[in-house]
Amino acid sequence: MVVRLSALTDRQLVRAIRIPRVALGVSIPREIAEKKSDSAWDRRSLVTMGVEMDLAKLIQRFRGPLIAMLASFGASPRDAVELAQDVFAEAYLSRERFTGDWQDVSATGGWLRGIARNLFRAHLRKSSRESTESHELRLVEPSEPTGSASDHSHVRLAIARLRRSWRVVLTMHYLEGSTLAEIAALLGVSARSVEGRLRRARAELKRLLEGESVQAEHEKGDAR
């Protein structure tokens, strides 16, 4: 049921917002609780208070880590981008069902994670219905780079050799410089845990890359 917020009285508005939020453990912004008149209730203030969704900000905040997460599920780079767009569109279309605070990174991240999982499962089902050939193509396509793809192929290979949980966090962080809180919200773990994984991923990657360079020098020496 869609209710025009401007048509509600103060009391109705506070109740309308309070009931679903308390049910989910989301606190009520003080501004709403202390609202005295209905003069300033435009959409912008509702967005500021997290009552309404700001799609652009949501995309800006979660685009990178979401694509990385979808890629970690096994989607090809192109599919990951497409699926991420689907996720944001679906989140927008079903925003009425979100009863949390849009400013709350943890709540919105969890919401997006749920949608992403569902869409990815649907994507997999759809893929399996298609021909085996195309499915196999999708499997060989993923982000595993070939040697001739770019100058950073050795970095990609090293990333691919990382433990999965480290690789996911590293990719989510470095793709668009997302914060630990955003990554944590999408993965459903604590920020401290993300920080730990990221640190270990960096160290391991450094070790792998250094090992490679030493080996390359040895090979050069041998060739001479």
Place this chain on the structure above:
Amino acid sequence: MSHAEEQSHEWHQAREDENATAIAEALAHLRPDAEEFAEGVARRIERAGEKAAESTLHSASRQPAERSTWMRFGRRAAVFLPVWLLPKPLMKLLAVAAVPVAKKSAWYYVPGLVALPLVMVAISVVSFFYAVKQAVIQDAGEPDVDVTAGLDLLIRKYILYFFIALIPLLAFTGFRPLDGAVLGLLALLALFVGLVQISMRSSRRTRSDLGVGFALGLGMISTVCPVAILAENHWLGEFGARWIYFGFVLGAIICAVLARPFPKRGSLGGILLGFAVVSVVNSGKTMTRLTTREEVIEFVERGSDEKLELRPLSNGTYIAALDELAKGERSPDTSVLREQLAAGHREEGDTTSESVLIRELKEAGYFRGRDYEDLDGVMLARILETRIDWGYSGLREAVKALRKRELSEAERERFAQYILAGKPDGSSWRMVGGLLSAVAMLEQLGDHQPSERMAEAAREFVRLSWTGSLGDRKAGFDFDLPESGDVANRAARKTSSKHLYLPASTRALALMTHFGVPDEIDLEALEVFLWLKARHSIFDDVDSKQVQAYVALETLHRLPEWQPIAVERASVLGVLTRYRVLIAALLLILFCIVVTLRAPKAIAETEPAV
């Protein structure tokens, strides 16, 4: 620090890493153009809007908001109440309703049903980690709200859902008590999580506050434990449940020590000491041990506190105890008992029931109080000339008469034939006394074996009174009998409520001693019941029920059909499932300790959220 500042700070920090640039560039193939990406999202929304406009009125009336509310409810309820825990009638109802929707998915529950005990362990472990995550990792930066709102949260989010989900379970019988106990402990876990979240939201989340709260909570649960879990039926006694009590006490003490709520060391120590004393006293109910032969001897030597009611053999605790003790090496001193019996005898006179009791005592060589040599042969002559009534009183008179006169060989044979020709009707417990007396008389009259008719009646009777397993592997005998031979009644009885009675089990054991054990009887389950009944608190003396149970247990172990259970090393999974209540309780305690440890010693000043 604002979001943008935080983002920038972390980004720059990351850039300091020498590989940061290389990593970022290596991932370029995943990075879309921001504008194109946003346009793609907009296109999808636009397309969905067009589709929605074309949708029918029917699809619009599906009320997605309401559906989602119910789905949310279902999901939350499912966290605490797995579907496979529902009792069979409700499962059938659900299965019928679900068949058109999901024929396939119904099969997914089959492994769940088979592996229910293990599933309960898994649920406990998963719930533990989930609870710790909810209680510890919750973002502390949320704005404060009043406690009323927190209470709303608690009721709505956890308790209400749990108990609403529990109603159908409680409405039907048949679920296992052990799994019910696990569910109860999960409810406590949910309650604790809710309380922690309330304290977080009202800025009372220091280690001291949480520790004191947990110590009080665990302490309260520990006081309820002996009464609620162990005192009456001992249905958890064999699954390590008595350690649950000590776990709660220890957990309360650890939480109190971690909290350090008292400025002076002495006051904390004093309170802990007081708590420990109360706990030790309270633990008497949980600490039990099996009755021993020495304790039965002490019981007999102590005599009765009340005036002894002289009852027939099959009911007499003292007689049963003396019979049992007569098989051992050491005989008890029965002077006190003899005196009490003689006093009771003087008061009430020579009743027939007394004479049966005293006969047995005399036979066992314990009673020398009254001289029964003055025999009256009139009664025996009368019985021998008339048809023997298979009711208990008729046989009782016959026993009395038998003891009063030496019988000739011909009279003995005639009397035995009267007994063997009797037609026992096995529809009441009265028959059991008669049957047992008849067997005793046949033994006295010579080497006469009970008739096949008697044996058949006895076995049928044992089968009818057998309760079958009532959960937790224990079973025994019930006084409430269906009509003899009425198959329909027997079937109905399987689903009706049944009760285990120790005297009924004692008599049934006596019958099985003479007439054999029917195939349906699970002696191991009967042993579990008797074993639980034969236990008593370490702080109390044995009473008559425990002596009865001890004698019954010894009788059971002497049955030719009894085979001692081979001691095998239990598998890891076996131990896990058997001790699932203990595991759930320990996880609850561990939760309290972990959350107390992870709580800050003092509240840090946090930047208020919007």
